[in-house]
Amino acid sequence: MVEVREQSEQPLWASWEESVAFDGAGATVRTVGEGQGSKTFVVGLEPGQVLPTHPAPEDLCLLVVQGDVNLVASEERRPCRSGDVVQMRAGVPHSIENGDSTRAVVVGVLRKHP
Numbered sequence: 350m351v352e353v354r355e356q357s358e359q360p361l362w363a364s365w366e367e368s369v370a371f372d373g374a375g376a377t378v379r380t381v382g383e384g385q386g387s388k389t390f391v392v393g394l395e396p397g398q399v400l401p402t403h404p405a406p407e408d409l410c411l412l413v414v415q416g417d418v419n420l421v422a423s424e425e426r427r428p429c430r431s432g433d434v435v436q437m438r439a440g441v442p443h444s445i446e447n448g449d450s451t452r453a454v455v456v457g458v459l460r461k462h463p
Contacts, residue, residue, distance in 0.1 A: 365391055365414050365415075365454060365456055368381045368391045369391045369392075369393040369454050370391075370393050371393045371394075371395055371452060372393075372395075373395060375398060376392060376393065376394045376395075376398045376399065376400040376445070376447075377392065377393045377394075378390055378391075378392050378400070379391050379393070386460060386461045386462075387458055387459060387460050387461060388407075388458070388459040388461070389456070389457070389458050389459075390456070390457050390458075390459075391454060391455070391456050391457075392445060392454065392455040392456075392457065393452065393453075393454055394416075394418065394445065394446075394447035394452065394453045394454075394455075395447065395452055396447055396449060396450050396451060396452065397447065397448070398446075398447050399444060399445070399446045399447070400444055400445040400446075401444055402421070402442050402443065402444040403442065403443070403444070404439075404440050404441065404442050404443075405437055405438070405439050405440060405441050405443060405459070406439065406459065407439050407459040407460055407461050407462065408436070408437070408438055408439050408459070408460045408462070409436070409437050409438075409439070409441075409443075409457060409458070409459055409460075410434065410435070410436050410457065410458045410460070411429075411434065411435045411436075411437075411445075411455050411456070411457045412432075412433075412434050412455065412456045412457075413429045413430060413431050413432065413433045413434075413453070413454075413455050414431060414432075414454045414455065414456055415431055415451075415452060415453055415454040416431060416447060416449050416451050416452055416453030416454065417429065417430050417431070417447075417448075417449045417453065418445050418446060418447050418448075418449070418453045418455060419445070419446040419448055420435055420443060420444075420445055420446075421443060421444045421445075421446065422435075422437055422441055422442070422443040423441055423442060423443075439462075
């Protein structure tokens with residue numbers, strides 16, 4: 350499920366709690382901002398859910414803001430906790446797994462190249 354919020358000229362003042370969505374059917378990705386060479390999104394994962402493997406379309410920075418997840422990048426699995434930051438180059442195949450018993454939230458920023 351991907352949901353894009355309406356954009357305006359005004360800054361988007363919202364906490365990640367207001368931006369995240371959860372769905373028992375699978376991980377959710379919600380775009381919360383886009384412009385000036387970047388795109389920001391929030392991933393919500395219920396316990397046991399996985400965001401399937403896909404390549405990073407641009408350079409990517411991920412921040413785990415709630416829960417513990419496993420990030421699998423180029424077939425290497427790394428545990429990540431709330432507060433951890435991961436950066437990767439465009440094209441790197443990756444997935445996010447919530448193997449914990451609580452919800453997890455990851456905020457991501459894509460940096461588009463000119």
